[in-house]
Amino acid sequence: MAALKILFSTPTGLMSLAVIAFIIGMGWFFTRLFLRKMREDEAAAQRR
Known part of the structure; x- marks a missing residue:
């Protein structure tokens, strides 16, 4: 839980x-x- 607090509250x-x-x-x-x-590309190849 401490990791989430650090993740959402510190600039880093x-x-x-x-x-x-x-x-x-x-x-x-x-x-x-x-x-x-x-x-x-597939559509272009089929037109040839």
Whole structure:
């Protein structure tokens, strides 16, 4: 329980939380980007 208190109440903990959120968001963004590009490439290959 002390770890959660440190995570949410200290500047270091809050920065860690921000980095974790950023990394999760970046993973979500790149997953969507790569899936969209794969679908576009597949559609372009089928048109040829």
